[in-house]
Each structure stands twice: as C-alpha cells, then as structure tokens.
Amino acid sequence: MQTIAFYNLKGGVGKTATAVNVAWHAARWKHRTLLWDLDPQGAASFYLGVSGEKSYKAGSLVKGKQPVGRLRVPSRYPLLDVIPADISLRNMDLKLAEPGAGRGSLKRLLEPLGENTRLVMLDCPPTLSPVAESIFAAADCLVVPVIPTHLSLRALEQVRQWLDDKGFKHLKVLPFFNMVDRRRLLHVEMLVKPPAAMRGGLKTWVPYSTHVEQMGEHCAPVGEFAPHTPAARAFQSLWFELAERLKL
Numbered sequence: 001m002q003t004i005a006f007y008n009l010k011g012g013v014g015k016t017a018t019a020v021n022v023a024w025h026a027a028r029w030k031h032r033t034l035l036w037d038l039d040p041q042g043a044a045s046f047y048l049g050v051s052g053e054k055s056y057k058a059g060s061l062v063k064g065k066q067p068v069g070r071l072r073v074p075s076r077y078p079l080l081d082v083i084p085a086d087i088s089l090r091n092m093d094l095k096l097a098e099p100g101a102g103r104g105s106l107k108r109l110l111e112p113l114g115e116n117t118r119l120v121m122l123d124c125p126p127t128l129s130p131v132a133e134s135i136f137a138a139a140d141c142l143v144v145p146v147i148p149t150h151l152s153l154r155a156l157e158q159v160r161q162w163l164d165d166k167g168f169k170h171l172k173v174l175p176f177f178n179m180v181d182r183r184r185l186l187h188v189e190m191l192v193k194p195p196a197a198m199r200g201g202l203k204t205w206v207p208y209s210t211h212v213e214q215m216g217e218h219c220a221p222v223g224e225f226a227p228h229t230p231a232a233r234a235f236q237s238l239w240f241e242l243a244e245r246l247k248l
C-alpha cells in the first residue's frame with residue numbers, strides 16, 4: 001500500500017480537483033484505491049457524489065475506537081472507495097494535539113487498510129496544524145499543486161522548510177504546476193525555466209480550464225464528462241507520471 005497526500009499550505013490551488021482526478025485514473029488502471037476526504041469542507045466527497053451516511057467522530061478515530069475501514073463508501077466507479085468528510089474533522093487538530101495521540105496516529109489508522117487497498121489518497125486541508133504533521137508521517141509522497149505565481153512558490157518553499165525542520169526527510173515532495181495560462185508571461189517563463197522550489201517535481205502541468213471548474217456541475221472527474229479535453233489529458237499524464245515515479 002502506498003499513501004499519496006495532495007497537499008499545499010496554500011488554499012484554492014487545486015488539491016481536491018487533482019486528488020479526485022488522479023484517484024479516478026488509479027482505479028481505472030486497476031489499483032484498488034481509497035480517497036479519504038480529510039477536509040471538513042467535503043469537496044472531494046461532493047465531486048464524487050458520495051455522502052457520509054455513517055457519520056464519525058474524529059476523536060474516537062484517533063483513539064482507535066472506530067476502525068477506519070468501516071467508513072469506506074463505494075463510489076460509482078469500480079475499485080474507487082471514498083471516506084467522506086465529516087464535520088467532526090474540524091476538531092481533528094485538537095484530538096491529534098491531545099497527549100498520547102502523536103504524529104503517528106494517522107499512519108496507525110491507515111495500516112489495517114493495506115490488506116485490501118493498493119493506494120490511499122488523502123485530500124488535505126490547507127494547514128500546517130497537527131493534522132498536517134500526522135499526514136506527513138503517514139504519507140509516502142506529497143503531490144503539491146502550485147499555481148505559477150511567486151506567492152504559490154513561496155508557500156511551497158515554506159512547506160519544504162517546515163518538513164526539513166520537523167525531520168520529515170522520508171517524504172517525496174512532488175510539486176507540479178496547475179492552472180497554467182499560457183497567455184501569461186510569468187506562467188510561460190516558469191514553465192520554460194522552473195524555479196528552484198519546483199525541484200524534483202512532475203513535468204506534467206495542468207492548464208487553467210473551465211472543464212475543471214465544471215466538475216462541481218457534473219459531480220464527476222473531468223475524464224468522465226469531457227474526456228478529450230486538454231485538462232482531461234493533463235490529469236491522465238499526471239497519473240502516468242506519478243505511477244512511474246512511485247513504481248506503481
């Protein structure tokens with residue numbers, strides 16, 4: 001089992017859109033995949049048309065009183081299950097900060113899933129809180145969407161610095177450019193000569209596309225309702241590149 005976290009300290013950069021599209025591709029390529037919507041806003045669950053019939057308490061999850069596997073809900077796509085967001089996740093920071101919880105909590109919760117899951121994908125909230133620390137301890141890699149702007153790159157450097165300071169050296173950090181608009185000079189410049197913050201990242205970039213915005217209307221991944229579009233092709237390439245990098 002490998003755990004991929006879609007993460008950025010910065011909000012609104014495309015973590016959820018990417019997690020949903022990549023998870024859908026992984027399942028199409030016959031990897032049994034579980035997408036855990038860790039953001040109490042619940043956007044990933046919404047995009048996949050899944051709601052949490054079984055509400056849960058983040059506190060009892062963290063304490064190991066509620067097995068996480070019971071929360072998985074099948075999506076309408078074969079091999080793709082979801083753990084929908086729950087409003088109690090907004091307390092997860094507090095629960096993870098309690099004595100005895102520790103940064104390994106999420107990793108311990110995920111371990112039993114290894115029996116029947118090939119890939120766990122975590123759609124993360126934009127934070128550097130104890131939840132983020134627990135995510136970093138659980139993940140094998142971070143896929144980081146970055147809009148080609150100086151502020152986005154700065155957020156990525158802050159994440160890298162923080163990972164170094166906290167000793168998360170095992171983590172592969174895989175940034176990629178999202179919402180690329182080739183009419184903008186800065187975007188083109190950054191594509192041609194990627195700034196140092198993008199080191200080790202993915203070559204695939206995802207264009208700014210109304211089809212990604214339409215995911216909310218269709219409650220589906222782009223590849224499902226607009227398969228022959230540049231955005232759908234970009235997400236497919238992103239999946240292939242990721243699969244190669246992670247030797248899936």
Ligand SMILES: Nc1ncnc2c1ncn2[C@@H]1O[C@H](COP(=O)(O)OP(=O)(O)OP(=O)(O)O)[C@@H](O)[C@H]1O
Binds near residue numbers: 011017018
């Ligand atoms: N490539 C893209 N082209 C156009 N719009 C995009 C693209 N990627 C994401 N978006 C849009 O940008 C907005 C934010 O995307 P998304 O919710 O995936 O970001 P996020 O990083 O998960 O945000 P948050 O930090 O709030 O969780 C959404 O309205 C989404 O439709």
Ligand SMILES: [Mg+2]
Binds near residue numbers: 016039043125
């Ligand atoms: Mg999100």
